[in-house]
Structures are given as structure tokens and as C-alpha cells.
Amino acid sequence: MQSFNKTIAVSLVLAVMFATSSFTVNMHFCCNELVDIAVFTKAKVCDKAMDTQDNSSKECSLEKKGCCDNKSFVKEGSDNFQKNSFKTENQNLVFLHTFFYTYVNLFEGLEQNIIPFRDYDPPLIPKDFQVLHEVYLI
Template identity: 40%
Template sequence: MKQVFHKFGAVSMAFLVLFTTMSFTVNMHYCGEMLVDYSFTQHVKTCGMDVQTSSESCDSSTTKDSCCNDKQLVVEGEDNLKLSFENLSLQQQTFVASFVYSYINLFQVVEEKNDSFSYYSPPYLIKDISVLHQTFLI
């Protein structure tokens, strides 16, 4: 159960980073108040009621206002994700350094070796007491 929770947390954090750094644009075409078309990837299709201006005489022709409207929604993602260690204050640097040092020391195995018996020789065995009393540890 713990591994499933860790995998779910890792995947959700990866998607969170992905969606916060992703930029996208939505193009929309309105005809009056009604949304005609929208697109995430390319230009939108128009409804065909756009005013066509002729390139022959731009001065003499009067242009009508079109009822159509194009809108573009731009969502910018976060670009500056890498924080440098130099931008931190002295207190923050001290905290990070002490945290890393204490965290690394949690996983070091400290072996305590008891060498007190190495300086003394074992007592001489006069009689084997376990054989004498017939008591054996199995």
C-alpha cells in the first residue's frame, strides 16, 4: 500500500510540474455573441461573414464594421524553475546545509565493535559442565 501511495504521489507531482510549466494558446472566433470555433493548435475557421476589403481603392471605399470578432487567450507557463543557491539568504543557506548534513547522516551505518574480550584469554576448561550435566542448547 505504501508503494502504491508513493507511486501515485510521484506521478501526481510530475503532472503538476508539467502543467505549471506548459504554455498554451486558445484561438476563438465569435460571430456576434456566439462562439463559432475555437482551436488550440492552429487558426480558427471563420463563419464567412468577414468584411472583404478590396485592395484596388482603399481610400474611396468605406469599410463596414464586422460583427465577427477574433480573440486569443494566451496562458504562459513558468520558465524560471531553477533556483540558484546564491540567491538564498545566509540563514537559508545555513538551514539547507545543516538539513542536508543531518539527512545524510541518518543513513550512515555506525558499527560499534566491542573489543573488550580481545585483551583477555578465556578461562581454562577443567570440566565440560554441559557434558557433565547433559544439558545442551539446541
């Protein structure tokens, strides 16, 4: 249960961090194929290494000027969180103090299991009183 709570807390922190951060993804396409992708930096343009590859499309080649294309995806972070003021009164402080004190002490257990009657023997029963008085539990 404790690991589940930690997992949920970490995932919520990551969700808030992702929602408030902004980043840019740059992509470079040549002949409608993705050549390079970069996050936070510019994507590298295609070089003459693609010139040696066999193009399946005859109308798209590196010599054409309009064949390569750069595209960007911009994710802007939001900064519209409500800032709440936390005003406390004396009654609220007493309640919070009592609540946290009780909650912390709730999970403090004994280090070992203490059995107060471990060293005492049970009383000796000289006669079986149920048989003697013929009283049986049914």
C-alpha cells in the first residue's frame, strides 16, 4: 500500500511538471520521410548521404528545392494556477496539531509482542465441573 501511494504521488508530480513546462520538438523531413528529430534544439538538415540512397519516388530528390521540409511542434506550459492563501486561526491550529499528533502516534507500535501472563501457569482444575453437574454446551 505504501509503494502504491508513492507511485501515485510521483505520477502526480510528473503530471504537474509536464503541464507547467514548455518544450519544442523540431523535425526535418526529406522526400516525406523523417530524417531527424530533436527536442530543445534544431533538427539537423539532410546531407549528401541520402544522395546515394535509392529513391522510390521519382519526383522527389535532393536536387529539388521544395522537397525538404522542417516542422516544429511547440508545447507551451500553462501558468494559470490559482494561488490560495492559507489563513489559519487558533482553533484550526489546535485541530491540526492534535490531528497530526494522533496520526503519527497511531502507527507507532511496540517493538515486541508483550504477553503479561506468559510466566503464569493456568489454574489446575481438580474435577471436570461440566461432567460433574451434567451441563453440556450444545
